[in-house]
Amino acid sequence: MHGESWLDVPDGAEFGTYVLPYGVFSQTKRGDTAARKTGVAVGDSVLDLAAVAGRLGEDFTPLVESGSLNPLLAAGRPVWRSVRERLTEWLRDPSYRPVVMANLIPRADVRLHLPFEPADFVDFYSSEHHARSVGRMFRAGGDSLPANWKHLPVGYHGRAGTIVPSGTPVSRPRGQRGPGEGGSPAFGSTRKLDFEAEVGFVVGVPSELGKPVGVDDFAEHVIGVCLVNDWSARDFQGWEYKPLGPFLGKSFATSLSPWVVPLDALDHAWVAPEGPREETFAYLRCTGAWGLDLRLTVRLNGHPIAQPPFSTMYWTGAQQLAHLTVAGASLRTGDLFASGTVSGPEPDQRGSLLELSWDGSDPILLRDGSQRGYLNDGDEVSISATAPGPDGSRMGLGEVTGRVRPST
Structure with a gap:
């Protein structure tokens, strides 16, 4: 209904009369x-x-x-x-x-406020560009992707109780950091606090325990999308993740944008996915165009530092949902599953400071002349996104923000 409303909404408004989040x-x-x-x-x-x-x-x-x-x-x-x-x-x-x-x-x-009451939270790892960057950083000389990565959407079960609405301050977490060369572990505030620019999918209709949800049933269960910042303590994460994966490095806060944009508002944004089709297992084969042409923008203290493209994601939301339920896990109303860090092939398309600063070894320069390897106390991160709308327009998906405060 672009341009057909009696309500005077300026062209280029974030939420025109077509979006209706x-x-x-x-x-x-x-x-x-x-x-x-x-x-x-x-x-x-x-x-x-x-x-x-x-x-x-x-x-x-x-x-x-x-x-x-x-x-x-x-x-x-x-x-x-x-x-x-x-x-x-x-x-x-x-x-x-x-x-x-x-x-x-x-x-x-x-x-x-939080737009819904979160049930379960699952976070995926679905950007090949992000995964390969991490592999080059921490598995130098080996395969930049884990052996399972192109066979299944890698993910972990997160903590729904620490999903917070946009604008909620995020306290610098305390925990264990791994030992330096020849040293012992240390306890204290994280020195490597990071953001992760992600897209979240909101589940409405539950499913039966033991009954998988197919990729083509994605839109029968998912009402829409939102934006997610899955804050990460990289030094905690690096010490704790073997052998069971993320725990305290991810559990302290996950920020959620306040608006759920319906899938029906994204009619002009669906694209063919980057990831596998016939070469993967049948339950993960996408017969529809379940990729999304979303453009994210990450700002640090108001300075744009990255523009990750969601269209480059290897695994789609539909594939993530199919994999999440294939073993028999049931869906609940209010479940949230997120894409994992959105990153593109170019240096300015990386959706985390881990990649943008290459684990702090190459700090980014902000417009005010300051540098960042990881986040400082007082820093504010905002993540916004747009999508194609009708008649060549672009529509907004809202924004998720959070400011870092010192450890409590």
Whole structure:
């Protein structure tokens, strides 16, 4: 419905009238006790979805009254499409203008919260460019990819309880660092705090225990995407990950953007995946164009430092979901699985400081003249993204931010 709305949204707005992402907000002018509500971002405003739906007597009203997206997530694809169609109609038909305008709130006057209640969290490792960089750093002289990497989407189960909304400060974690040459392990604050620019997929419809979800059923279970910063303590990670993988180096905080962009808003962004087709196992073969042409931008203290392209990812969200469930694991409403670090082939397309500074050995230079190997206290990281929209436009996917504070 690009360009067909009665609502005046400027061209180039992050959230035009085609995007219609879902989130949860409260009104700052009403203080800390303000109720949380389900909202839809439109231009520079947030639409109180439950208020409008209630006034119009919509069937889906009970699904958007709780201050969490979980009831809507669980309702399934036919309902997701119906709600989006009604939103589109409200913004196209001028007869709805009075009720919509009465429930539009400037985004500057709202506080945004976690959009849904996270159930399980799985993080993948799906960028070949990222994986090869890590291999060259830490497996010099050997194969830059692990032997299993092109056979399955490598991942780990994360900690849903430390998923935090965008804007939440991130305390520098404390833990064990590995020994230097001939030395002993040390305990203390991480010296290698990093970000990871990622894309997350939000599960709505659960699945039955023991019943795998096929790649072509991806859109029946996943409502949409968000942006993720999976903060990492690289010195902890390097010491602890053998033989069981990431633990404290990843568990202290994972930041999530406030808006869930529906898959149906990404019609113009689907592309053929970079990864395997016929040469892989049948359960991982993509018959659809499940890759996404998203452009991420990473800023450190306001300075753009990287522009990772999501279209270069080897494993798609559909393949990740199929692999996640193939052994019989069930999905739950509110499950989140993330892509892993998004990195491209060029030096300025790397989605972590681990790669951008080559593990601190080649610090990056910021515009203010300062250098970074890893993050300092006080640094703020923001990750945003855009996608192709209708008529050659580009649409926003929001932003996830977090500022580092000293160890507590």
